[in-house]
Amino acid sequence: MAERQKIDARGAFCPGPLMELIAALKLAEIGDEVDVWSSDKGSASDIPAWCAKVGHSVVETSEHDGYWSVVVRKAK
Amino acid sequence: MQTKPLYIMLCSGEHEKIQLAAMVASVAAVSDRPVEVFVTMNAILAFERGKSPAERYQGGHFHEMFKTQNVPDAVELFGQGKMLGEMKVWCCSMVLDLKHWDCDKNLTEDLFDGPLGLAKFLADAESGELITI
Numbered sequence: 001m002a003e004r005q006k007i008d009a010r011g012a013f014c015p016g017p018l019m020e021l022i023a024a025l026k027l028a029e030i031g032d033e034v035d036v037w038s039s040d041k042g043s044a045s046d047i048p049a050w051c052a053k054v055g056h057s058v059v060e061t062s063e064h065d066g067y068w069s070v071v072v073r074k075a076k
Numbered sequence: 077m078q079t080k081p082l083y084i085m086l087c088s089g090e091h092e093k094i095q096l097a098a099m100v101a102s103v104a105a106v107s108d109r110p111v112e113v114f115v116t117m118n119a120i121l122a123f124e125r126g127k128s129p130a131e132r133y134q135g136g137h138f139h140e141m142f143k144t145q146n147v148p149d150a151v152e153l154f155g156q157g158k159m160l161g162e163m164k165v166w167c168c169s170m171v172l173d174l175k176h177w178d179c180d181k182n183l184t185e186d187l188f189d190g191p192l193g194l195a196k197f198l199a200d201a202e203s204g205e206l207i208t209i
Contacts, residue, residue, distance in 0.1 A: 013147045015103050022106050022160050053107045 002031040002073075010039040010067050017043045018050060021072060025056065028074045033059060035071045044068040081110040081204035083197070088209060089118030091133035091142055091150070097209045098150035098157070105161025110204075113154070114197045115188075116168035120175070123151060123167070123184045155187055166192035 007024055009017035017038035024034045036047060047070045048058045059071040082104045086097045097113065105111045115123060122132040129149040133139060141147070148156075157163045167179050169191040177183070179191045198206075 011146050013145065015099055015153075016146075016148050019102065019106070019148070019153070019156050019160065023156075026160065050103075050107055 002029070002033065004033040004035055004071070006035045006037065008037045009043075010037050012038070012040065014040050014042045014046070016040070018046055021047060021070075022050075025072070025074050030074050030076065033071055033073045035069055037064075037067050037069055039067045041068075043070065047072065079109045081112065083201035083204050083206040084111065084113045085197070085206065085208040086113055086115050086119040087117040089121050089134040090136035091139040092136040093209050094119060094122050094133060094150045095138070095142060095147070095153075098148075098153035100207070101163060102153050102157025102161070105157040105163040107161070109162075111157070111161070111163040112197070112200065113163065113165045114168060114192065114194075115165065116171050116194075120167060120171050120177075120183075123187070125182055125184055151184055151187070155184075158187065164189045166190065166197060169193050 005024060007020050009020045017036055017040055021034055021036045028034060044061055051058050051072055056075045057073040059073050061070045084097055084101055101111045101113050130143060132151060154165060165188050167183055167188050172179060172191050179188050
């Protein structure tokens with residue numbers, strides 16, 4: 001069964017949240033989801049752009065109080 | 077279509093320039109773009125083995141901000157890019173000769189792929205895009 005892992009990368013600067021996401025995806029199974037929390041403004045656009053480039057799926061992006069949550073599903 | 081490799085010639089020892097090179101190299105490498113980095117001139121000083129992040133870089137406007145805030149260390153960022161993507165890091169053979177350094181003994185462990193001459197790097201770079209920092 002697919003799992004969802006949360007990464008709290010708030011406080012990390014670019015490209016820290018993206019690199020943490022990629023490291024987590026390396027260890028995840030196909031279909032698993034990683035929810036990255038980032039206070040870096042660029043992450044909300046960087047992470048979806050990276051997913052489009054390499055072929056993973058963005059499940060949802062949402063803005064919260066001072067941070068963004070981007071949920072990514074490992075597709076390959 | 078195969079993405080063109082990115083070649084980065086890193087010459088500056090300034091913190092913000094090495095930081096930019098590390099960001100560009102690591103993000104490109106994890107985005108399925110092969111990257112090769114040629115470290116030369118003052119930039120090589122940041123990669124001297126045994127130096128702490130606080131000792132590595134030679135100033136620049138953002139230097140203190142990088143050190144006091146939670147910005148990923150540039151040398152460690154190169155390492156992450158290499159681990160998670162397709163990246164090669166070369167040290168300039170001329171600079172090594174001038175410093176009487178050995179790539180395997182005097183530079184950051186497990187980061188460099190070896191010494192390389194400028195002519196070889198430039199010849200390889202004809203297959204992709206070259207930026208100099």
